[in-house]
């Protein structure tokens with residue numbers, strides 16, 4: 001393991017912000033810290049960077065304990081949400097800045113800055129000042145600058161959230177391509193589940209200072225362990241055990257041991273199967289056409305159920321249907 005975060009805790013003014021958080025990152029892994037606003041993502045990233053001191057816990061990089069190592073000695077490349085470029089320096093000078101700090105030779109700096117700008121798709125724009133670059137271009141410069149000193153890790157705090165959706169999507173894949181090419185372990189903070197699903201090898205899903213679940217995007221989507229993860233990653237129908245017993249008894253067999261009220265069945269909308277059926281127990285309440293799919297709300301024995309069907313399925317409001325499910329996951333409520 002490259003980076004190991006062990007039982008990190010932090011409180012601000014008596015309020016616990018991180019509660020014994022642990023996870024590890026491999027040599028070439030791309031990790032997304034995913035969670036709602038205020039759950040402690042930035043605080044955790046700053047602790048890894050050495051910009052904030054934890055109250056308890058340890059961080060190791062390779063076989064070295066870096067818990068109390070100053071930020072400048074940690075070799076972390078940082079990119080933040082808002083453009084943090086020096087406004088009075090050109091793009092090339094911004095990228096060269098960390099190399100100047102460590103007194104590299106001017107010719108080396110110029111060559112490497114130009115190479116890095118090329119790598120992030122800004123070849124030829126080195127002489128531009130930040131206010132002559134778009135938001136997406138500025139974030140590329142920030143990324144190049146973070147990579148300038150060959151950091152041991154890349155730490156990205158919502159680097160794409162200020163950009164418009166088209167640029168965002170493009171930069172997502174460019175960042176992944178670059179990260180793979182350089183083989184640099186990366187932690188990226190985001191509160192956007194789609195971004196985390198699209199980019200991460202591993203998602204660390206946080207809620208109120210604790211880790212709810214760590215796993216691949218597929219793990220979190222197909223096998224969420226808690227109600228929070230089920231609802232935060234993708235869309236979820238959550239059905240109480242008593243309701244499942246009445247409606248989808250086949251799923252009861254795989255229910256984990258424990259009291260009824262502890263578990264709910266999570267059905268993803270695309271796993272809900274509906275059939276036109278005059279004697280069906282559910283009724284189509286609403287059907288929204290979204291091109292490639294139709295998002296259908298059903299009223300089913302006093303509950304609402306969300307289903308997603310191919311866009312060309314025609315279902316009229318008020319139509320009676322029967323309901324079944326392809327698969328489901330039991331989650332802790």
Ligand SMILES: Nc1ncnc2c1ncn2[C@@H]1O[C@H](COP(=O)(O)OP(=O)(O)OP(=O)(O)O)[C@@H](O)[C@H]1O
Pocket residue numbers: 012013017035036037038039040041042043044191
């Ligand atoms: N320097 C600080 N002093 C006091 N409280 C702080 C400080 N930094 C963060 N907090 C508090 O810690 C909690 C977690 O903040 P943090 O910035 O880590 O959240 P976040 O998950 O990054 O949220 P967001 O998605 O909004 O950026 C918040 O309640 C915040 O107000």
Ligand SMILES: [Mg+2]
Pocket residue numbers: 041042043
């Ligand atoms: Mg934050």
